Amino acid sequence: MISFYPGPSRIHDEIPSYVNDAAELGILSANHRSAAFVSLSRDTVELFRQKVGLPEDYTLFFTSSATECWEIIAQSLVRTQSTHVFNGAFGQKWFDYTRRIRNASSWSFDIEHNTEIAVPTELLGDVLCYTQNETSNGTQVHDQTLKQIREVHREPLIAVDATSSMGGVALDFNQADVWFASVQKCFGLPAGLGVMVCSPRAIFRALEINEKDHYNSLTLMKQMMDKWQTSCTPNVMGIYLLMRVLKDSRHIAKVDEKIRMRYQQWRDFLTERKSIRHLVTNESVHSYTVIPVSAEPDLITRIKSEANAKGFLLGEGYGTWNATTFRIANFPAIKKAEIRALMSFLKKF
Numbered sequence: 001m002i003s004f005y006p007g008p009s010r011i012h013d014e015i016p017s018y019v020n021d022a023a024e025l026g027i028l029s030a031n032h033r034s035a036a037f038v039s040l041s042r043d044t045v046e047l048f049r050q051k052v053g054l055p056e057d058y059t060l061f062f063t064s065s066a067t068e069c070w071e072i073i074a075q076s077l078v079r080t081q082s083t084h085v086f087n088g089a090f091g092q093k094w095f096d097y098t099r100r101i102r103n104a105s106s107w108s109f110d111i112e113h114n115t116e117i118a119v120p121t122e123l124l125g126d127v128l129c130y131t132q133n134e135t136s137n138g139t140q141v142h143d144q145t146l147k148q149i150r151e152v153h154r155e156p157l158i159a160v161d162a163t164s165s166m167g168g169v170a171l172d173f174n175q176a177d178v179w180f181a182s183v184q185k186c187f188g189l190p191a192g193l194g195v196m197v198c199s200p201r202a203i204f205r206a207l208e209i210n211e212k213d214h215y216n217s218l219t220l221m222k223q224m225m226d227k228w229q230t231s232c233t234p235n236v237m238g239i240y241l242l243m244r245v246l247k248d249s250r251h252i253a254k255v256d257e258k259i260r261m262r263y264q265q266w267r268d269f270l271t272e273r274k275s276i277r278h279l280v281t282n283e284s285v286h287s288y289t290v291i292p293v294s295a296e297p298d299l300i301t302r303i304k305s306e307a308n309a310k311g312f313l314l315g316e317g318y319g320t321w322n323a324t325t326f327r328i329a330n331f332p333a334i335k336k337a338e339i340r341a342l343m344s345f346l347k348k349f
């Protein structure tokens with residue numbers, strides 16, 4: 001079965017042998033205060049800077065998931081209120097998680113539109129939250145838009161959920177203060193590890209607020225990460241696998257090129273079909289890493305089950321779009337021949 005599910009998704013072929021290496025090296029039973037762990041953690045961060053283009057002055061943290069990052073931001077970075085600008089289910093969930101912890105306002109927009117830039121004053125909080133790649137409907141917020149957001153809103157911190165794009169497309173980290181992702185999407189790894197990166201401004205805000213009520217309070221995480229450590233025992237195997245996958249991968253600019261080219265192939269392929277199409281008409285907001293395909297509900301059911309029988313796992317439609325779409329991951333670990341095979345199966349629709 002080849003998984004085109006947009007997370008968890010196809011893992012890199014090398015993962016089993018890396019798991020084996022980790023076991024043989026003894027890293028899986030290493031204490032997380034040991035020199036061996038510290039060295040693994042430092043190497044992983046260093047490789048992340050080299051390969052994913054993380055700026056030198058941004059701090060990387062290991063978390064357990066993107067969901068945990070939503071909570072860390074709410075707990076440790078929001079002073080009075082956060083503002084969530086979104087058009088789909090993951091943006092909505094982030095808003096829902098946050099408002100259980102802090103005051104939060106939301107502003108939604110249509111999937112055919114570009115992200116709203118100027119947030120109305122009455123909604124404006126001290127952390128602005130955007131979903132860079134909305135996995136539920138295959139839309140994205142471009143770097144250029146984030147840059148404009150930053151120009152209009154100088155004061156608030158800008159936090160970006162890049163769970164289904166980081167590691168697949170080149171992100172301009174300098175355009176926001178907090179970015180996070182989990183590794184079961186574009187990194188092609190098994191689930192159970194998240195990464196969160198923070199600008200100097202975000203760290204400054206965390207230290208100013210100095211919230212220390214949780215094991216994952218950002219102040220404590222920062223104190224630990226200054227020693228390349230974590231506040232709880234982390235997913236050491238996940239970190240090891242991330243290190244190995246980063247070591248193997250090409251620079252993000254190259255990966256980005258491949259992903260964009262493959263997105264264009266999917267877009268053109270869907271334009272030529274009779275009974276299936278891209279869910280979103282406005283190409284300028286299309287995600288490069290998640291392709292939502294829309295059709296009549298009966299046909300969606302048929303395609304999913306026939307695909308399954310042929311060994312392709314397609315992503316279910318999400319939320320509102322459950323019955324009328326399926327989703328295709330365009331993640332780096334998926335091979336050219338696998339995409340070709342899926343296209344050849346979908347050709348008859």
Ligand SMILES: *Cc1c(COP(=O)(O)O)cnc(C)c1O
Nearest residue numbers: 065066067090135161163164182
């Ligand atoms: C998958 C996903 C999440 C949730 O990730 P977890 O690792 O399950 O916490 C959050 N946001 C987006 C945009 C996602 O695609």
